[in-house]
Amino acid sequence: MKKTHLALALAVAAPVAFAAPSTEDMWNTIQQQQLEIERLKAQAAQTDAKVEATASAFESSNSGDWMSRTSIGGYGEHHFNHFEDKDDEVDAHRFVLFVGHQFSDTLRFFSELEVEHGLVEDTADGSGPGELELEQALIQWDFAANHSLTLGQFLIPVGILNETHEPDTFYGTERNNVEAQIVPATWWETGAMVGGEILPGLSYNVAVHSGLKTPVTGSSTLLVRSGRQKSAKATAEDLAFTGRLKYTGIAGLELATTYQQQQDVTQGGIPGEDTAGSLWEAHARYTIAGLTLTALAAEWDIDGATAKALGRDQQKGAYVEASYKITPKLGIFVRQSEWDNNAGSSADTEVEQLDVGINYWLHERVVLKADIVNHKPPSTTSSDNDGFNLGLGWSF
Amino acid sequence: MRILKSSCALGSLSSLFSRLGLARSPRAAVLAFLCCLLLPVSVMARGTYLTVPEFVSSTFRGSEPPLKTLWLSGELQQRLHKVFGHPYKSLRLRYWQQDAKSAWVLEEIGKELPITLGVVVNGASIEQIRILTYRESRGGEVRHPFFTEQFEGAQLGADDTLDRQIDGITGATLSVRAVTRVAEAALVLAAAVADKDAVQ
Numbered sequence: 237m238k239k240t241h242l243a244l245a246l247a248v249a250a251p252v253a254f255a256a257p258s259t260e261d262m263w264n265t266i267q268q269q270q271l272e273i274e275r276l277k278a279q280a281a282q283t284d285a286k287v288e289a290t291a292s293a294f295e296s297s298n299s300g301d302w303m304s305r306t307s308i309g310g311y312g313e314h315h316f317n318h319f320e321d322k323d324d325e326v327d328a329h330r331f332v333l334f335v336g337h338q339f340s341d342t343l344r345f346f347s348e349l350e351v352e353h354g355l356v357e358d359t360a361d362g363s364g365p366g367e368l369e370l371e372q373a374l375i376q377w378d379f380a381a382n383h384s385l386t387l388g389q390f391l392i393p394v395g396i397l398n399e400t401h402e403p404d405t406f407y408g409t410e411r412n413n414v415e416a417q418i419v420p421a422t423w424w425e426t427g428a429m430v431g432g433e434i435l436p437g438l439s440y441n442v443a444v445h446s447g448l449k450t451p452v453t454g455s456s457t458l459l460v461r462s463g464r465q466k467s468a469k470a471t472a473e474d475l476a477f478t479g480r481l482k483y484t485g486i487a488g489l490e491l492a493t494t495y496q497q498q499q500d501v502t503q504g505g506i507p508g509e510d511t512a513g514s515l516w517e518a519h520a521r522y523t524i525a526g527l528t529l530t531a532l533a534a535e536w537d538i539d540g541a542t543a544k545a546l547g548r549d550q551q552k553g554a555y556v557e558a559s560y561k562i563t564p565k566l567g568i569f570v571r572q573s574e575w576d577n578n579a580g581s582s583a584d585t586e587v588e589q590l591d592v593g594i595n596y597w598l599h600e601r602v603v604l605k606a607d608i609v610n611h612k613p614p615s616t617t618s619s620d621n622d623g624f625n626l627g628l629g630w631s632f
Numbered sequence: 633m634r635i636l637k638s639s640c641a642l643g644s645l646s647s648l649f650s651r652l653g654l655a656r657s658p659r660a661a662v663l664a665f666l667c668c669l670l671l672p673v674s675v676m677a678r679g680t681y682l683t684v685p686e687f688v689s690s691t692f693r694g695s696e697p698p699l700k701t702l703w704l705s706g707e708l709q710q711r712l713h714k715v716f717g718h719p720y721k722s723l724r725l726r727y728w729q730q731d732a733k734s735a736w737v738l739e740e741i742g743k744e745l746p747i748t749l750g751v752v753v754n755g756a757s758i759e760q761i762r763i764l765t766y767r768e769s770r771g772g773e774v775r776h777p778f779f780t781e782q783f784e785g786a787q788l789g790a791d792d793t794l795d796r797q798i799d800g801i802t803g804a805t806l807s808v809r810a811v812t813r814v815a816e817a818a819l820v821l822a823a824a825v826a827d828k829d830a831v832q
Binding site for chain 2: 291294307309336338341344346376378381384396399400405433436437484485486487488489490521523524525526600
């Protein structure tokens with residue numbers, strides 16, 4: 237009953253409360269609504285334009301300014317070395333900062349400043365534990381679309397480690413001894429270098445630069461590693477020439493060879509003696525499905541009676557390495573190395589070393605390392621460097 | 633060497649060669665000569681290889697679809713953050729779309745400078761990846777087809793990573809990583825657009 241009464245009441249009241257508007261009223265309402273729609277559309281377009289402008293301003297706010305053209309990076313590594321025949325060590329082995337600046341699309345600056353072994357002590361005889369070193373300070377100019385000229389202090393284009401030695405890029409806590417003792421990495425000089433790509437995947441470097449100055453007395457006489465002057469008031473009487481060809485035209489493959497000629501590795505240190513030197517290095521590396529195989533060989537030939545008498549007219553070494561990434565974070569490796577800085581001698585002077593270990597990447601640029609070293613010195617040497625190493629490294 | 637010394641300029645060259653020891657080293661001289669011969673043969677190692685209009689035109693064979701905008705909302709920005717390992721610098725991205733094919737222009741830093749890439753996604757797979765501009769001083773080999781062809785047909789696997797192994801280039805590790813991350817990001821973005829289109 238109640239529903240019936242309510243329906244009747246509505247039916248009577250409806251024509252009074254909701255009388256149909258006239259056609260004119262409806263036309264006016266439609267026109268007003270159309271105006272409102274146009275106004276809202278314009279407002280929405282204005283809002284879109286403001287948002288776009290804000291986004292564009294935000295995205296371009298950092299481009300082209302000094303900060304965006306200046307880069308800072310670096311790398312570092314801490315080592316723990318356990319030796320069977322001597323005291324264990326912990327070492328803040330390297331702490332490196334890179335600073336670079338892009339002056340223009342074709343002109344840039346790059347530098348690398350390094351503290352080695354944690355402490356640079358100002359001692360009278362220079363016997364402090366560490367070193368503060370300027371490893372690179374160069375200007376690079378793209379003088380043509382595919383070629384650049386590098387002027388200043390640069391890393392010699394030789395081997396694998398010399399130019400790329402951030403700790404997250406290689407296996408083993410310590411850098412391999414063949415490249416350290418024979419190449420000798422890390423090695424930089426001052427001069428001029430042209431480099432570029434001549435065919436897809438085939439690149440070249442040609443450089444004229446300062447040379448080695450090896451000691452001419454003592455146990456380090458004519459040792460190439462001891463001859464690095466590090467561009468520190470370096471004697472530049474005798475320059476050196478380096479050329480490298482590198483092929484990386486197949487994914488995962490690198491083939492490279494370097495040749496260097498030095499007129500006098502002692503910079504005239506042995507009067508009346510021709511101590512010209514030449515270095516030849518070649519390496520191959522192939523990576524497929526997590527497996528990487530590497531082989532590298534290097535050899536110095538040094539002229540002169542002194543070098544021949546010491547057996548240092550030939551200094552050479554080689555290593556082979558196999559590594560496998562079990563997961564993107566975990567890799568294992570084994571490396572067999574042989575090197576001899578007295579290879580011209582008839583005595584047994586060759587050193588062998590077997591390294592086995594793992595890398596675990598906490599991040600793709602932060603790595604933990606552990607490896608075991610089986611060091612086999614020449615038969616005339618009583619002690620060896622067997623032991624194990626732990627390392628922590630990073631780059632950014 | 634006497635012939636070289638007969639002219640002043642060539643005499644200087646002779647002196648330099650002698651100073652470098654090249655006169656006594658046939659192997660070094662041959663290597664230097666070969667390098668000089670190869671210098672004029674050029675392909676670009678650093679610079680712009682393809683402009684954005686050229687990339688779009690070649691992707692859609694001249695019938696360029698209208699430019700669209702994808703705003704990087706919270707969830708999408710989070711996925712990109714995970715792919716790149718850092719927040720992506722843009723608030724929105726422009727892209728071109730025709731049916732299931734979309735083309736993206738993205739940037740990522742290798743070691744120091746941004747690499748600009750063009751990625752074409754068709755459905756849920758990468759159809760093509762091109763290096764548009766390369767600015768780093770090392771690692772430019774990533775622009776070559778022997779490397780970029782590895783991405784063709786790649787799809788998203790678990791955790792927004794590619795469903796396949798990409799073989800790297802020695803000495804170009806950081807550039808290889810940058811290209812791989814951009815490939816993953818393009819697939820994430822194309823999937824987001826597909827989801828948005830499905831809802832609409």
